[in-house]
Amino acid sequence: MSKQGNLSIHSENIFPIIKKWLYSDHDIFVREIISNACDAILKFRKLCDMGETTDETQTPFEVTVTVNEKESTITVSDNGIGMTEEEVEKYITQIAFSGAEDFLNKYQDKMDKEQIIGHFGLGFYSSFMVADTVEIDTLSYTGAPSVHWSCDGGTTYELSEGKRTTRGTDIILHVTEESKEFLNFYTLSSTIEKYCNFMPVPIYVVDANKETTTSAEGEENTVEAPKPINDPIPLYTKKPSECTDEEYKTFYSKTFMDYNEPLFWIHLDMDYPFNLKGILYFPKLHNEYEMVEGKIKLYNNQVFVADNIKEVIPEFLLLLKGIVDCPDIPLNVSRSFLQNDGFVKKISDYITKKVADKLISLYKKELDHYKSCWDSISPFIKYGCLREEKFSTKMKDYILYKTIDDEYITLNDYLEKVKDTNENKVFYVSDKEKQSQYVTMFKENNLSAIYLTHPIDSSFISHMEMQNKDVKFMRIDADISSALKEENTAIDTAKEEKLNTLFTSILNNDKLKVKLETLKSQTVPSMLLISEESRRMQEMMKLYGMDTNGMPPSEATLVLNENHPLITALSTKDLDEHTKELACKHLYDLALIANQSLSADAMQAFLQRNNELLMALLNK
Numbered sequence: 001m002s003k004q005g006n007l008s009i010h011s012e013n014i015f016p017i018i019k020k021w022l023y024s025d026h027d028i029f030v031r032e033i034i035s036n037a038c039d040a041i042l043k044f045r046k047l048c049d050m051g052e053t054t055d056e057t058q059t060p061f062e063v064t065v066t067v068n069e070k071e072s073t074i075t076v077s078d079n080g081i082g083m084t085e086e087e088v089e090k091y092i093t094q095i096a097f098s099g100a101e102d103f104l105n106k107y108q109d110k111m112d113k114e115q116i117i118g119h120f121g122l123g124f125y126s127s128f129m130v131a132d133t134v135e136i137d138t139l140s141y142t143g144a145p146s147v148h149w150s151c152d153g154g155t156t157y158e159l160s161e162g163k164r165t166t167r168g169t170d171i172i173l174h175v176t177e178e179s180k181e182f183l184n185f186y187t188l189s190s191t192i193e194k195y196c197n198f199m200p201v202p203i204y205v206v207d208a209n210k211e212t213t214t215s216a217e218g219e220e221n222t223v224e225a226p227k228p229i230n231d232p233i234p235l236y237t238k239k240p241s242e243c244t245d246e247e248y249k250t251f252y253s254k255t256f257m258d259y260n261e262p263l264f265w266i267h268l269d270m271d272y273p274f275n276l277k278g279i280l281y282f283p284k285l286h287n288e289y290e291m292v293e294g295k296i297k298l299y300n301n302q303v304f305v306a307d308n309i310k311e312v313i314p315e316f317l318l319l320l321k322g323i324v325d326c327p328d329i330p331l332n333v334s335r336s337f338l339q340n341d342g343f344v345k346k347i348s349d350y351i352t353k354k355v356a357d358k359l360i361s362l363y364k365k366e367l368d369h370y371k372s373c374w375d376s377i378s379p380f381i382k383y384g385c386l387r388e389e390k391f392s393t394k395m396k397d398y399i400l401y402k403t404i405d406d407e408y409i410t411l412n413d414y415l416e417k418v419k420d421t422n423e424n425k426v427f428y429v430s431d432k433e434k435q436s437q438y439v440t441m442f443k444e445n446n447l448s449a450i451y452l453t454h455p456i457d458s459s460f461i462s463h464m465e466m467q468n469k470d471v472k473f474m475r476i477d478a479d480i481s482s483a484l485k486e487e488n489t490a491i492d493t494a495k496e497e498k499l500n501t502l503f504t505s506i507l508n509n510d511k512l513k514v515k516l517e518t519l520k521s522q523t524v525p526s527m528l529l530i531s532e533e534s535r536r537m538q539e540m541m542k543l544y545g546m547d548t549n550g551m552p553p554s555e556a557t558l559v560l561n562e563n564h565p566l567i568t569a570l571s572t573k574d575l576d577e578h579t580k581e582l583a584c585k586h587l588y589d590l591a592l593i594a595n596q597s598l599s600a601d602a603m604q605a606f607l608q609r610n611n612e613l614l615m616a617l618l619n620k
C-alpha cells in the first residue's frame with residue numbers, strides 16, 4: 001500500500017522552538033522588527049513611484065522606536081504601507097508566509113528584488129524572544145479600516161478594530177522581565193545602532209519617560225531637532241565617482257570610531273555576476289609591531305548581519321576595517337552553510353582581487369605614497385601573500401623592501417643593484433641594534449642589505465625563497481660578502497691553523513669554527529658569522545615550542561681579520577699563556593657582543609676581564 005500526505009506542523013510545537021532557536025542572539029528582534037518597518041515604507045514609496053497610489057499626507061517617511069520603561073513596552077512605528085485585516089491574518093498569523101514574497105510576486109516586473117529585506121516570513125516572531133505579548137495596530141494605505149491584533153505567545157490571537165488614524169503600523173512589544181535590559185534607553189539605542197545604522201529610512205529613538213523640561217518662564221525649552229540614529233544613505237551606497245576624500249575619511253571615523261586617518265581605501269562596487277558594495281580601509285599602524293584589530297562589517301541590503309565573517313571575507317583582510325554589503329548573502333548566516341558555498345568563495349576571491357588591483361595601481365600611479373604607506377601596510381600584504389596563493393602571485397613584483405640606506409625597492413631592483421657583489425643573495429637585517437656592527441661594515445663598503453625586522457618576516461622569507469627558487473636570503477651576519485674582503489689575497493693556512501688551535505683550546509669550544517680573512521676594515525679585529533641554515537632550524541624549533549636547550553647552538557664561525565694589528569700580534573708575538581687567554585677570550589666576547597647579548601655568566605666574565613685589562617694598563 002502506498003500513500004502520500006502532508007506533514008502537519010502545529011503552532012504549539014513550533015512556537016517555543018522559534019522563541020528559543022530561531023536566532024541565537026536575542027537582540028536580533030530589533031533588526032527584524034525595524035527592517036519590517038523600513039520594508040513597509042519602501043513598499044509604500046514604490047507604490048507611489050509606480051503610480052498605484054498617492055501620498056496624501058506628505059509626511060516624511062520615518063520609523064520611530066519609543067521605549068517606555070515604566071510600562072515595559074517598546075513600540076516600533078512606521079508610516080509605511082500598513083496592513084488590512086486580511087493581510088494581518090495572512091502575513092502575520094500564518095507563520096512563515098512571507099508578505100515580501102507575495103508583494104514581489106505581485107509586482108515582479110516592476111520591482112528590484114534586492115530592495116525588500118524580508119524573505120522568510122519568520123522575522124516578526126523573533127519579537128516573542130523578548131516579549132510575552134505583542135500587539136499590532138495598523139492602518140492600510142488602501143483605506144481599509146484600522147486593525148488591532150494581539151497575541152500573548154500562546155496559540156491564539158485576537159483581532160479587533162484598531163486605533164491608528166494615520167497610514168502605517170505600530171508594533172508594541174510588552175517586554176518580559178528577563179529581557180528588561182532592552183527597556184533601557186541606552187541599551188536599546190546602541191542595539192539599534194548596531195543592526196540598523198545603515199537602514200535606508202531615518203530611524204528615531206524616543207524615551208517616553210523623559211520629561212520635557214520647562215524653563216523658569218514656564219515655556220518649554222526648545223530642544224534640538226531630533227536626529228535619526230542611522231545614516232540612511234551610507235557613503236558606500238553611492239558611486240565612487242560621487243564621493244570625496246573628505247567624505248571617505250569622515251565615514252571611516254564615524255563608522256569605526258577611529259580618529260586616525262586611514263591610509264587609503266578601496267570602494268567596492270559590483271553588479272555582476274553578484275551584487276556587492278562596500279569600502280575597505282587600510283588603517284595606519286603606529287609602530288611596526290602593532291597588529292591592528294580590523295573589523296569588517298557584513299551587511300545585507302543595509303541591514304547588519306555580523307562582524308568579521310571569515311568565510312566571506314578572506315582572513316587576511318580582517319586586518320582591515322570596512323563595510324561589505326552583499327544582498328545575496330542570507331541574513332541568518334550559518335557558518336557551515338557559508339563554508340560550503342561556492343558563491344561565497346567567489347565573493348571572497350573578488351574582494352581579494354580588488355585589494356591587489358588597488359595596491360598595484362597605487363604602486364604604478366602613486367609610488368611615493370605607496371612607499372610612505374609601506375611600513376604600515378607591509379605586514380598585512382605579507383600575511384596576505386602567505387595565506388592566499390593568488391594574492392601572492394599578483395603582488396609578487398610589488399612588494400617593497402627597505403634598504404639600510406632607507407630606500408624602498410623591489411626584490412628585482414635589489415638583485416640588480418647587488419649583482420656584482422652578491423649575485424642572487426639577499427642580505428637582510430632582522431634586528432637593527434644587534435646587527436649594527438655588520439650594518440656599519442656594509443655601509444662602509446657600499447654594500448646593500450634590507451630590513452626584515454617584523455615578526456612575520458621569518459615566514460615571509462621562506463615564502464619568497466619558494467617563489468624565487470634561485471634567490472637565497474641570508475641574514476647579514478651569515479656570511480661575508482666578497483665585497484668586504486681584500487681582493488687577491490691568499491690566506492696563510494699555517495697561520496690560520498695555529499690561530500684555530502689556539503682559540504678552540506682556550507675557548508674550550510670545539511663546535512666553533514675559526515677562520516682567518518683579510519677584511520677591508522681595519523677597525524674590526526673579529527666577528528661572528530652564524531650559519532643561516534642552522535639558525536633557521538633553531539628558530540623554527542623554538543617557534544613550535546620544542547626544547548632547544550640540549551641542542552648544539554647554531555653553527556658559528558669566528559672570523560679573525562688578518563688586517564687587524566691585534567690578530568697579527570696574536571699570531572706572531574711570543575706571548576705568555578695568561579695574555580693569550582685574555583686576548584682570545586676578549587676577542588671572542590667582542591665578536592659575540594656585536595651579534596647578540598651575552599649570557600649572565602659570560603657578561604660577568606667579560607666585565608672582570610675588562611677590569612683586569614684596565615689594571616694592566618694602569619700598572620704599566
Ligand SMILES: Nc1ncnc2c1ncn2[C@@H]1O[C@H](COP(=O)(O)OP(=O)(O)OP(=O)(O)O)[C@@H](O)[C@H]1O
Nearest residue numbers: 036040091098099100118119120121122123124169
Ligand atoms: N510594519 C509592517 N508594516 C506592514 N507589513 C508588515 C510589517 N511588519 C510585518 N509585515 C508583514 O508581515 C510579513 C511577515 O513578516 P516577517 O518579519 O515575519 O517576515 P518577512 O519580513 O517577510 O521575512 P523575514 O523572516 O526575512 O523577516 C511581512 O512580509 C509583511 O508583509
